[in-house]
Amino acid sequence: MLVQGRSSQYAGYFWRRCNHRTRLPCSRRFTTPDLLEKPYYVTSPIFYVNAAPHIGHLYTLVLTDVFKRFHALKGKKAILCTGTDEHGMKIQQAAQKAGQDIRAFCDENYKSFEVLAERADIQYDHFIRTSEPDHRFAVQHFWLMLQERGYIYTSKHEGWYSVSDETFYPPSSIHLALDPSTGRKFMASRETGKEVEWTSEVNYHFRLSSLRDRLLQFYADHPVFVQPSTRMQDVIQQVTTGLVDLSVSRPKERLSWGIPVPDDPSQTIYVWLDALINYLTKANYPFQIPGREHAAGWPADVHVIGKDIVRFHCIYWPAFLLALDLPLPKQIMTHAHWTLNHEKMSKSTGNVVNPFFALDRFGSDTMRFYLIRDGGIKDDRDYDNAYIVDRYKTLQGSLGNLVTRVVRGKGWNVRRAVGLGCFDDSPRGQKHLETLKYLPAAVDGWMAQLEPGSALGDILEVVDQTNQYMQHASPWNFGAPTDKHGRPKALQCFDLGRLDPIIYACAESIRICAILLQPVMPERMKHVLDLLGVDEGRRMIGDAT
Numbered sequence: 001m002l003v004q005g006r007s008s009q010y011a012g013y014f015w016r017r018c019n020h021r022t023r024l025p026c027s028r029r030f031t032t033p034d035l036l037e038k039p040y041y042v043t044s045p046i047f048y049v050n051a052a053p054h055i056g057h058l059y060t061l062v063l064t065d066v067f068k069r070f071h072a073l074k075g076k077k078a079i080l081c082t083g084t085d086e087h088g089m090k091i092q093q094a095a096q097k098a099g100q101d102i103r104a105f106c107d108e109n110y111k112s113f114e115v116l117a118e119r120a121d122i123q124y125d126h127f128i129r130t131s132e133p134d135h136r137f138a139v140q141h142f143w144l145m146l147q148e149r150g151y152i153y154t155s156k157h158e159g160w161y162s163v164s165d166e167t168f169y170p171p172s173s174i175h176l177a178l179d180p181s182t183g184r185k186f187m188a189s190r191e192t193g194k195e196v197e198w199t200s201e202v203n204y205h206f207r208l209s210s211l212r213d214r215l216l217q218f219y220a221d222h223p224v225f226v227q228p229s230t231r232m233q234d235v236i237q238q239v240t241t242g243l244v245d246l247s248v249s250r251p252k253e254r255l256s257w258g259i260p261v262p263d264d265p266s267q268t269i270y271v272w273l274d275a276l277i278n279y280l281t282k283a284n285y286p287f288q289i290p291g292r293e294h295a296a297g298w299p300a301d302v303h304v305i306g307k308d309i310v311r312f313h314c315i316y317w318p319a320f321l322l323a324l325d326l327p328l329p330k331q332i333m334t335h336a337h338w339t340l341n342h343e344k345m346s347k348s349t350g351n352v353v354n355p356f357f358a359l360d361r362f363g364s365d366t367m368r369f370y371l372i373r374d375g376g377i378k379d380d381r382d383y384d385n386a387y388i389v390d391r392y393k394t395l396q397g398s399l400g401n402l403v404t405r406v407v408r409g410k411g412w413n414v415r416r417a418v419g420l421g422c423f424d425d426s427p428r429g430q431k432h433l434e435t436l437k438y439l440p441a442a443v444d445g446w447m448a449q450l451e452p453g454s455a456l457g458d459i460l461e462v463v464d465q466t467n468q469y470m471q472h473a474s475p476w477n478f479g480a481p482t483d484k485h486g487r488p489k490a491l492q493c494f495d496l497g498r499l500d501p502i503i504y505a506c507a508e509s510i511r512i513c514a515i516l517l518q519p520v521m522p523e524r525m526k527h528v529l530d531l532l533g534v535d536e537g538r539r540m541i542g543d544a545t
Contacts, residue, residue: 041297
């Protein structure tokens with residue numbers, strides 16, 4: 001905990017600045033006009049159930065949750081969708097290896113991802129499973145619409161297929177690899193290092209090549225579609241170089257576990273086409289009400305994904321949607337990966353981090369704080385338990401220490417100082433006030449740029465500045481011990497006019513920072529705001545002023 005226990009003297013602070021506003025409160029519930037507004041819609045990728053969750057899954061979930069909570073605190077209806085991908089060759093093979101019925105295998109394994117979301121305090125609204133009937137209907141409807149528009153055709157397909165990546169690779173994207181532990185040589189993807197096998201089959205294809213120009217025009221019109229910008233440029237380069245038509249089905253004799261092609265049960269729909277449509281399924285596709293197509297959130301405001309699935313989300317998915325003239329997601333945030341001992345995590349070598357062990361050891365808020373503070377968006381970051389301990393100790397020494405010094409100081413009465421609401425008018429005090437005024441806008445700007453780590457950094461910087469301000473102002477030089485009613489016991493050493501504005505400035509800093517930190521550390525910040533006595537209806541982003 002940032003602050004252990006609770007002082008009964010301060011448990012019911014009357015936060016006059018928060019609780020007496022002439023404007024409408026930010027936390028008001030949505031009236032009729034709000035119901036017509038498109039909700040903020042953020043998604044995580046859906047996770048394969050062939051293996052247990054790892055730290056990368058937790059990182060993606062926390063990122064999506066921070067975005068969802070932030071926009072909810074701005075007064076918007078916000079929707080978060082996550083879930084599990086339960087179709088495809090790798091699931092079929094994993095179930096066979098485990099000696100289980102495939103349906104039973106999925107019914108058992110999806111639960112660990114659901115539990116992970118709950119343990120990490122992820123406020124998801126939808127947890128989709130691609131094996132659900134409503135998703136099957138959405139996928140088959142989508143297929144029929146593509147077929148009706150002439151984007152689907154039958155052809156023989158030959159190429160290198162990766163079961164692990166669930167995709168075909170052209171010859172230029174594969175190479176001969178060597179397993180250093182066994183000496184075995186095999187063909188592998190240059191991009192992911194996963195093994196590929198030569199496959200020749202007759203299946204359905206999607207006319208991806210015909211959408212090259214429309215994709216490039218869309219990227220030109222939406223230059224921040226993919227974040228960070230370096231990956232946007234990579235996507236543009238891939239599409240500019242040229243696109244080949246995409247195999248979008250597998251023969252049932254090879255892949256039986258999936259959604260059948262409508263009117264052709266001998267073929268199973270390609271797992272990535274199936275999986276990507278999940279974002280539409282939970283937005284009520286294809287049953288949107290005319291005039292209220294956006295009521296369930298589509299188009300998504302942000303898809304949060306790992307950098308390893310950029311091609312599927314940033315090329316294939318926009319192409320599918322363009323083919324049907326459906327709205328495209330507004331942005332796709334692509335984050336980097338976590339390494340361990342500066343090496344890529346791998347289940348086969350045991351070089352992985354179990355997120356449940358981490359949550360058990362450090363707690364949800366501590367892990368959320370660490371992942372947002374240290375997690376990489378552009379570049380991979382190394383995971384280390386020592387880093388988690390160090391980062392949190394630093395937070396305890398800054399914010400925790402500040403809260404303790406202000407709330408439990410013996411020479412002043414915080415309730416009285418807050419009730420007066422008079423900010424320190426010294427040059428240093430006014431400079432600090434200006435910093436506080438600009439902080440909410442700065443945080444909002446970083447969040448709009450999909451950089452929560454930078455937003456967190458700005459908040460922590462203000463916490464440090466507040467500690468410096470308090471140390472310089474030295475309120476203990478102007479205060480005196482008080483009795484249980486907050487009255488000074490030694491009037492001769494009590495300078496109320498100088499003391500209360502300093503305490504108010506520090507308390508306001510804590511309140512504003514705690515409000516802005518809620519998306520990252522919801523439980524810890526609830527404790528801090530409770531300790532300050534901030535009304536639960538006055539903890540919105542708009543109240544951080």
